[in-house]
Amino acid sequence: MYTVASFLAGLVFGLGLIVAGMANPAKVLGFLDLAGAWDPSLALVMAGAIAAAAGVFSLMRKRTRSLLGAPMRLPSAGRIDRRLVLGSLLFGVGWGLAGICPGPALVLAGYGLPKGLVFIAAMIAGMGVFEFFESRKRRPEGSATA
């Protein structure tokens, strides 16, 4: 059941991205280009998404189990730290370079576009760089290295 729900959530999310125009990098860049001919559409995409999700999230807030019985794994409020801010600043630079963020990247792969696949390969490589440094950090000092 969880697997079916996951697939459906991904599918509906992707359909939403296509309908909204978020899957089109040229349109995303039109939103990010404040000084040019600005296309405000994506502000409405965010507004629509937040409005649709906010009520449900607040209802789920006090629950410890999902409707299918899975433990609720919504992040608990944490500190605003340097990692969060620097990582997000960096992400915005990459987003602005091509107009592609992770969700639309996967949808573009589904369009069968080679450029979408190249972006995803690079994105996963970037995530791999993060994992490499994280795993080094997690390993206790002085332990044997593989």
Place this chain on the structure above:
Amino acid sequence: MSIAWDAFTPATALIGGAIIGVAAALFAVLNGRIAGISGIVGGLLRPQAGDLSWRIVFVAGLVAAPLAYSLFAVLPEVRIDAGYALLVAAGLIVGVGTRYGAGCTSGHGVCGIARLSPRSNVATLAFIGTGFATVFAMRHLLGL
């Protein structure tokens, strides 16, 4: 600033946004998880028993979306202007940045703000800010 009225698509933006929000809500209600794409993909690189299949099928759902859409209507055209070198640089930066920042447009921008998370509000302001700045630099300073 001038508004590109011919490119502005308020109705499909709101409807598409609402569909995205419904998907995120559905995922939280049924599976108890945040629909944060960078976290879902990034978790695939840290394989743990029992933690892989839901990630893989969520990604498969996203990838299958254009096919599913094309069964009912003509797929909207998309355009990637960036060349391959720029795409590689952008992808690498997005990969590193979203993992250090613990989220992207979906996890912070949609789910986080909808949950009133202060962390996600800060993250979203940060990445939209540098997104604006990057496009400004590219188009209006460097003329790319």
